[in-house]
Amino acid sequence: MQPIALGIADVSHAYGERTVVRGVTLTVAPGELVCLVGPSGCGKTTLLRIAAGLEELQHGRVVIDGCAVAEPGYVVPPEARGVGFVFQDYALFPHLTVARNVAFGLHRLPAGERAARVRDVLSKVGMAEYAEAYPHQLSGGQQQRVALARALAPRPRVVLLDEPFSGLDTRLREQIRDDTLHVLKDSGAATLMVTHDPEEAMFMADRLAVMRAGRIEQEGTPVDIYTRPATAFVASFFGQLNELVGVVRGGAVYTPFGAVATPGLGDGTTVDVLIRPEGLRLSAADSGVSSAVAAQVMTARLLGRSSWIHLRLLTGDAAWGEGHVGHFHFHARVPGRYLPREGEILQVGLDPTQAFVFPAKDAR
């Protein structure tokens, strides 16, 4: 069995009447980077603070390095847990220099070792030359690096990060999170990071836990979660989707783009069909792809790495089976530059691995 660096077992938490965490269980192995991702208010930050001991445990158990640190009636205070925490606002001490901020958690080391460790960890995050600067003299990105260095300096077995990149502008964010990923992986610490940004979560994580309304909705590798979402919420959390409603007939649901298999759903079940924009394959009108239907280009935009095409279906009622009206508005994403003229007619095919079927919302 793999050792557990951080274990959260059946943790629930309420602020007054409002329950924000409902029976969450999650583990992080040494050296593993787990991202807790979900919309704001889903309880992910509360869970992180409970793990650190900044929020009092109400129900469940927290284990660090094989030892319980919080159970009902028994609490190890945050200062004795040996965790590193990077706060959303960095929380650097404004009265201390960068070096003394980083040395704050090293007060038990002899002075010489402490100075060496500060130098070492500051150079790891590329901030060695700012050792004597004060936090207010640094840019947001530099402050974030110092906050990371400060959290890592005492060599914690567990590192917790709360939306560490949300204060940075887009371009800087990509650079900093790349650096942070490598620093964290080098440190060998078990890392639990909270973010509301799915792309960021996929960029950083070995494993993802998608949270919603206080529960973990799905846990797995980024590939798992992206390609096999367990719920409609998880599927839609990772990007805009084309949504259709249909009814299961003979183990499949029929869409204008073709049938999608519906294993485990009985005939007559009303279902939501969610199709990722990249699941719609576009080709020239006369290409003769058999399962394809015709659609008219409303407009097309280049987004950089991909193109985004707004389509209007021209197919009549027949293709819908249940008598839906056509002229639906769909989005397709095509890698690279692909900008068909407005009004052009295209063939649209479906990649069934990019289409997901769930029982309809009202039925659930």
Place this chain on the structure above:
Amino acid sequence: MFSAAPVPIASRPLTLGSHALRFDVWGVWAVVFAALVAIPILVVLGSLLMPFTDAWAHLAATVLPRYVANSVWLMLGVGLGVVLLGVPTAWLVTMTRFPGVRIFEWALILPLASPAYVIGYTYTGLLDYVGPVQSTLRAVFGWSAGDYWFPDMRSLGGAIIVMTLVFYPYVYLLARAAFLNQSVCALEASRTLGRTAWQSFAHVALPLARPAIVGGVALALMETLSDFGTVQYFGVDTFTTGIYRTWLGIGEPVAALQLAAILLVFVFAVLLLEQWSRGEQRYHHTSRYYRRLPTYPLHGMRAGSAWVICAFPVAFGFLVPAAALAVWTVENAALALDPGFHQLLSNTLILAAGGAATTILAAVLLAYALRLRGSMLVRAAARMATLGYAIPGAVVAVGILLPCVWLDNWIDAAARGLFGVGTGLLLSGTLVAVIFAYLVRFLAVAFNPIEAGLGRITLSMDGAARVLGASPAATLMRVHAPLMAGSVLTTAILVLVEVIKELPATLLMRPFNFDTLAIRTYQLAADERLAEAALPSLTIVAVGIVPVILLSLAIARSRPGDAGA
């Protein structure tokens, strides 16, 4: 769940007990403290439920209408005066450039350094019959007594002028802050829509700043209602002089309390005005886009007029009286060596240090209660406890004195009953009672900056310290103490100076013959020994300049729009 993880509970320190044992120390402290501080106000208001005596009937029939009329005229006069002096100077200093404007920026708050009564005594000394102005006029024109008319400083008009000169900086400061904080956008929008600079001022800037101006006027009116030294000396009977006379002269404490209660009605009206203005200011913030404000350079006649408009209040509110005090002090230099003066200084310092230390300690504890237990109850308690800034010193004094006397009598009687020995007066007329009065009066002065200082230490900084291995005590020492030191020190200076300037509460409550600078100034002025009062007066003014300097520095640092430049 984690079968591979045995849980060695015994090896871990058991640090926190169960929930049931936790006692909300902070919440209880805040509520008890707020109740204690509310006692004087409750006693004063409660006096309205006590039987109205003959003395009250006499007061109501004779002097009460005069108190009301004088108070209303004072408020109207001072209210108008402070707007006329404060708003134009604030606009000129903020939005225009003319020679000396950088100096006027801070010089315009100098009049705050001296209490109104000191300025009142000084102008009386300058303008009365034997004073330098009338003497010079007589010498130049060969007039003698009765040949000419000269305005009498010691009148309602004189009191209005003096208080306007001393209190206008409240309007100046708030109006200036509002002009500085206004987004350039609103002004530029007005310009692009075809309004001139002056029209923009009238139609955009002034309406946007109106809540701030009203707030400044409210502060000035609170000071006007609180004033005792000026009106007493000028013979303008108001509630504060009435309370003093009814208490000490007529010896009718309950009637004095009832007068104080009526004064509180006026105070609450002004307080409502101030609270309203604060609420409005939130809505008058236009946009978060700040840039260095465009300033209009003035030349020639316009620059000259701007200079005169700004120089007038500085000259008459500060320079002229300070110079007169300096001259009189030099003429009476021998007094400085008088051992009596040293006694005054040490008495003043004892009270100021005691008042500041107590007030700061209470303010820090209250601010922490609010931070750690931000419940509705604690919030309400903090609000209640800091209302004292609006309550005149004379009202606070009588509101404390009477309960002290009751408590003393009760303890004395109880001690006689139990031990056969009386305890005499334990609280009344002691430094403890005076310092409690300062606590009630000046808690808001200390609380607001300390709460702001504490607000700069975010909760995640606490969390960061804890996660990095600091215990709560270590967090307090290593993070909070160094970060709070600055605001605590600044606040201590502010309270220290307020105590030194305070007159009516000290006068009513001090131990017998315990004289301070303010008391001696008051007594010498009452004895018409104005020149001798110059030394203690000048000392008060000199001390009063310290917070003015701190204030100007704070303003210079905090200007929005300059930070990014």
